[in-house]
Amino acid sequence: MMFFQKLRKAQRTRQLGLNSGQMGIYNRYLREHEGWEKHLKKSREAIITAIDAAKPKSICILGSGLLLDVPIDTLISMGINITLVDVDHPKQIVKKYSSNPSIKFETHDLTGGLIEYLLTARLKGINFFALINQILKASIYTSNADLVVSLNLMSQLSDIPIEFIKHKKTLTNWQYDEIAKAIQQKHIESLPKGKSLLITDIMEEFYDDRGKLIATRPTVFADLSMLSDVQEWLWEFDTHKTYNEDAITKLAVVCGLVS
Numbered sequence: 652m653m654f655f656q657k658l659r660k661a662q663r664t665r666q667l668g669l670n671s672g673q674m675g676i677y678n679r680y681l682r683e684h685e686g687w688e689k690h691l692k693k694s695r696e697a698i699i700t701a702i703d704a705a706k707p708k709s710i711c712i713l714g715s716g717l718l719l720d721v722p723i724d725t726l727i728s729m730g731i732n733i734t735l736v737d738v739d740h741p742k743q744i745v746k747k748y749s750s751n752p753s754i755k756f757e758t759h760d761l762t763g764g765l766i767e768y769l770l771t772a773r774l775k776g777i778n779f780f781a782l783i784n785q786i787l788k789a790s791i792y793t794s795n796a797d798l799v800v801s802l803n804l805m806s807q808l809s810d811i812p813i814e815f816i817k818h819k820k821t822l823t824n825w826q827y828d829e830i831a832k833a834i835q836q837k838h839i840e841s842l843p844k845g846k847s848l849l850i851t852d853i854m855e856e857f858y859d860d861r862g863k864l865i866a867t868r869p870t871v872f873a874d875l876s877m878l879s880d881v882q883e884w885l886w887e888f889d890t891h892k893t894y895n896e897d898a899i900t901k902l903a904v905v906c907g908l909v910s
């Protein structure tokens with residue numbers, strides 16, 4: 652690769668902030684422990700319920716990251732073969748589990764190449780139609796594990812590229828939403844029907860200090876009507892107003908089987 656292309660890729664990798672995003676998740680988790688733990692526990696319990704029903708020999712966790720929401724010790728003790736998929740596995744997780752014979756790490760961009768495209772494409776060529784084409788033609792990783800879990804990943808799949816694009820290009824709000832929808836729809840299509848569990852936030856809810864809901868912002872635009880055995884809960888995401896300085900942020904979370 653030419654020097655300038657390498658430089659562009661290095662700069663944009665920092666700007667995309669995948670790794671700093673995980674650090675951000677961990678710091679917020681430490682700050683917001685109580686509210687987060689309720690959400691993480693519900694996520695772990697949903698995975699265990701799905702395992703009790705499906706009795707899988709193998710499981711694939713998409714967006715495994717720091718494993719905060721993965722009942723990893725239970726999975727190991729049940730003798731299930733575990734594949735962890737993330738675009739950037741945290742070093743401490745790789746160090747802790749890479750010698751475990753039942754755990755395999757796979758590194759994939761689960762948008763099917765949009766990250767690499769944004770890291771390397773010339774800015775001039777990046778526009779709404781180029782992005783939509785890129786998303787639609789992507790061939791996305793599909794797992795053949797007995798149980799596949801998309802774990803608090805789906806809104807990030809679109810948010811990370813969109814935040815990056817917003818710094819580089821001005822598109823209309825409608826176009827940002829269409830891009831998010833296309834990425835999310837592709838992700839849902841990549842989840843094998845009848846053996847996938849999807850856990851994702853779908854809405855940001857903003858509250859004032861008296862607990863009154865003052866605004867909302869959808870984080871998922873794709874159709875989720877195919878989900879069955881649905882559970883919903885609120886994730887107390889940010890009580891310190893570091894995410895939105897004007898409000899306390901909660902995330903509406905949906906969990907269901909893809910059928």
Ligand SMILES: C[S@@+](CC[C@H](N)C(=O)[O-])C[C@H]1O[C@@H](n2cnc3c(N)ncnc32)[C@H](O)[C@@H]1O
Pocket residue numbers: 669673676714715716717718719720721736737738739759760761762766802803804807808811
């Ligand atoms: C909100 S975290 C999910 C929580 C995670 N299970 C944990 O406990 O840290 C989202 C994860 O998705 C990963 N991710 C974001 N975009 C991705 C992409 N395009 N492909 C694969 N993984 C991605 C991030 O690296 C991060 O680890």
